[in-house]
Amino acid sequence: MSINIKLASDQFSPTPLAEISNGQIAVEANQLNVYYGNFLAVKDVNLKIETKKITAMIGPSGCGKSTVIRAFNRMNDLVPIARTEGEVLFHGQNIYAEGVDPVEVRKRVGMVFQKPNPFPKSIYENIAWGARINGFKGKKSDMDDLVVESLKDSALWNEVHDKLQQSGLSLSGGQQQRLCIARAIAVKPDIILMDEPCSALDPISTLKIEELMRDLSKLYTIIIVTHNMQQAARVSDYTAFFTLDENRAGYLMEYGQTNQIFMNPKEKVTEDYITGRFG
Amino acid sequence: MSLQENQSQFQSDLNARHRRGKIWHITFIVSTVIAIIALVVLLVTIIEDSFGYAAITYKIPPSEIAPAGTPLESMLCEELIPILEENVSPNRYRQLQNEKPFTEWSQQECYEIVVYEVGGPKAEETWSLSYSLRYANELKTYVKQKYPEGDLIFKQWLNLDFITQPQSKDPLIAGIRTAILGSLYIIAIVIIVAFPIGIAAAIYLEEYASQNRIHRIIQTNINNLAGVPSIIYGMLGLAFFVRYLEPITSGYIFGYSSETTANGRTILAAGLTLALLILPVVIINSQEAIKAVPNSLREASYGMGATKWQTVWNHVLPNALSGILTGTILAVSRAFGETAPLIVVGASTFVTFNPDSIFSKFTTIPIQIYQWTARPQDAYKNIAAAAIIVLLLILLTLNAAAIFLRNRYSRRLQ
Numbered sequence: 001m002s003i004n005i006k007l008a009s010d011q012f013s014p015t016p017l018a019e020i021s022n023g024q025i026a027v028e029a030n031q032l033n034v035y036y037g038n039f040l041a042v043k044d045v046n047l048k049i050e051t052k053k054i055t056a057m058i059g060p061s062g063c064g065k066s067t068v069i070r071a072f073n074r075m076n077d078l079v080p081i082a083r084t085e086g087e088v089l090f091h092g093q094n095i096y097a098e099g100v101d102p103v104e105v106r107k108r109v110g111m112v113f114q115k116p117n118p119f120p121k122s123i124y125e126n127i128a129w130g131a132r133i134n135g136f137k138g139k140k141s142d143m144d145d146l147v148v149e150s151l152k153d154s155a156l157w158n159e160v161h162d163k164l165q166q167s168g169l170s171l172s173g174g175q176q177q178r179l180c181i182a183r184a185i186a187v188k189p190d191i192i193l194m195d196e197p198c199s200a201l202d203p204i205s206t207l208k209i210e211e212l213m214r215d216l217s218k219l220y221t222i223i224i225v226t227h228n229m230q231q232a233a234r235v236s237d238y239t240a241f242f243t244l245d246e247n248r249a250g251y252l253m254e255y256g257q258t259n260q261i262f263m264n265p266k267e268k269v270t271e272d273y274i275t276g277r278f279g
Numbered sequence: 280m281s282l283q284e285n286q287s288q289f290q291s292d293l294n295a296r297h298r299r300g301k302i303w304h305i306t307f308i309v310s311t312v313i314a315i316i317a318l319v320v321l322l323v324t325i326i327e328d329s330f331g332y333a334a335i336t337y338k339i340p341p342s343e344i345a346p347a348g349t350p351l352e353s354m355l356c357e358e359l360i361p362i363l364e365e366n367v368s369p370n371r372y373r374q375l376q377n378e379k380p381f382t383e384w385s386q387q388e389c390y391e392i393v394v395y396e397v398g399g400p401k402a403e404e405t406w407s408l409s410y411s412l413r414y415a416n417e418l419k420t421y422v423k424q425k426y427p428e429g430d431l432i433f434k435q436w437l438n439l440d441f442i443t444q445p446q447s448k449d450p451l452i453a454g455i456r457t458a459i460l461g462s463l464y465i466i467a468i469v470i471i472v473a474f475p476i477g478i479a480a481a482i483y484l485e486e487y488a489s490q491n492r493i494h495r496i497i498q499t500n501i502n503n504l505a506g507v508p509s510i511i512y513g514m515l516g517l518a519f520f521v522r523y524l525e526p527i528t529s530g531y532i533f534g535y536s537s538e539t540t541a542n543g544r545t546i547l548a549a550g551l552t553l554a555l556l557i558l559p560v561v562i563i564n565s566q567e568a569i570k571a572v573p574n575s576l577r578e579a580s581y582g583m584g585a586t587k588w589q590t591v592w593n594h595v596l597p598n599a600l601s602g603i604l605t606g607t608i609l610a611v612s613r614a615f616g617e618t619a620p621l622i623v624v625g626a627s628t629f630v631t632f633n634p635d636s637i638f639s640k641f642t643t644i645p646i647q648i649y650q651w652t653a654r655p656q657d658a659y660k661n662i663a664a665a666a667i668i669v670l671l672l673i674l675l676t677l678n679a680a681a682i683f684l685r686n687r688y689s690r691r692l693q
């Protein structure tokens with residue numbers, strides 16, 4: 001079969017496919033089940049996410065990909081009726097084990113949301129706040145450095161360097177989303193989760209975020225949920241395809257290197273979804 | 280059905296839809312106009328009674344107080360004081376001197392005090408502002424006939440003296456100072472007590488409490504408490520704050536003793552009762568404001584590794600604050616105008632001295648208004664109207680100040 005999608009490897013990484021894997025696992029889901037009340041939303045997910053790679057999660061609406069990504073930093077804890085079973089191993093440690101503080105998990109696994117949600121504070125404060133609450137004890141100049149560095153890393157510095165004291169809400173949608181990314185990396189996480197980060201943005205802003213993600217993947221492990229298959233194909237190294245069973249419980253259908261999933265899917269359902277025959 | 284028929288059907292339907300919309304539009308305008316008319320009528324009635332002619336009679340008319348021939352107005356203080364000493368009881372004379380040494384009195388003050396103390400004026404009849412303006416001449420002849428010795432005076436019942444003078448049995452010199460101070464003291468206690476407790480409870484219920492049966496029961500109860508008649512809170516205040524907690528509310532546990540014992544019927548007891556009264560409203564309003572903070576903000580905060588408290592303190596509260604304040608301002612305004620619970624708690628109706636602490640006896644502006652409107656004499660109706668204007672002005676000032684603070688604060692956040 002042939003599909004007309006440019007692959008990440010064509011665009012960004014000249015490395016042969018076989019050498020993509022570095023063998024290091026950042027986070028691993030073992031028999032992950034998430035319930036909302038009595039409803040089983042996600043069942044039996046087994047997934048290993050490699051460090052400093054971009055892993056995309058795709059699949060039809062309601063297949064639980066957002067639930068899975070939110071299980072990686074215990075955001076589901078905030079939903080009163082949500083219940084998680086199974087393990088999520090972060091550097092070998094189960095983050096759902098007794099005695100693990102979700103606050104610490106979320107500090108090490110940052111998140112960027114679907115809708116840009118900067119704090120109604122200044123651009124500077126948006127970034128400084130995260131460091132401060134996590135016990136930043138440096139001088140004012142150290143904080144300034146951190147803010148500048150985070151803004152540079154998130155490719156926002158050139159656009160905002162002269163208006164750091166303006167409200168984060170005064171920026172455009174794409175800039176706001178990059179501010180959210182800057183805010184997330186200022187806390188120095190290991191992993192950045194992105195839950196449909198571009199779905200509220202125009203194509204140019206989307207492109208900027210995608211380029212940024214490629215840059216960030218040199219330093220961070222990135223997991224992205226997306227509805228946009230071209231996006232998954234463009235930016236990701238690995239792709240996980242989720243789908244629904246007859247009880248509307250989401251499960252992992254197929255997982256592999258992005259070129260393989262898009263060029264040569266093992267499962268018929270994956271192929272149908274990717275070629276647009278369903279979903 | 281052909282397309283043509285469809286089209287005409289659609290047209291007539293569309294016209295009907297527009298007509299229906301128009302009817303509602305007019306209904307809304309009419310409702311607004313009715314509300315505005317009601318407000319205007321209220322204000323006009325109050326202002327009508329606050330100014331107008333009054334027929335004053337004297338025991339000794341001012342023209343006869345002075346030794347024959349001299350007009351009283353032109354006499355100096357040194358001449359007026361002996362007249363005063365001659366005509367009032369020694370007790371009263373000493374009392375007046377104690378209030379303010381005679382040497383410090385201006386000529387105008389001397390004149391007024393002599394007219395009042397010696398002349399013994401009495402307001403026989405009063406007329407409203409519009410009546411006074413329209414029938415001024417008729418009133419003059421009427422008063423001349425009915426009270427040959429009396430005067431027709433255009434009286435501003437609302438004046439500076441009215442605000443600065445203490446309560447008195449005589450409506451001509453009665454003031455509202457003690458009531459204003461009582462009201463302000465009580466409102467201060469209400470704000471200090473109800474504001475933090477209400478917001479804290481709202482934060483707990485919205486951000487911390489798990490959504491279970493007990494939570495629902497508590498929530499229902501708070502909603503119901505907001506609808507309980509205020510007099511019931513008065514009974515509660517009487518039983519609990521005045522009687523049971525008397526050692527605290529009367530202050531003697533803190534070594535406070537007053538020459539006028541209040542037996543727990545103090546500013547503190549009244550303030551706590553009113554705080555209790557508005558607490559459910561403060562909680563509900565604060566809950567609504569907290570609910571209105573977008574969840575995406577909470578997620579953003581948690582997502583960066585913030586604890587629950589950091590999220591609440593840094594994001595939820597600042598963003599809910601303007602809503603919380605709006606609700607609280609309304610609740611405090613309600614407390615400011617409350618009368619019934621304070622009567623039950625034991626507001627004194629006649630307080631001529633300033634409250635000097637939270638353990639003092641008290642009266643409030645609404646209590647004064649209530650007392651004055653219950654009197655049969657004409658003049659009380661007028662000072663009640665003047666007191667209502669004072670009450671409205673203070674409310675307006677407090678609200679304006681609170682709204683100003685709120686807007687300044689929320690602008691800083693944006």
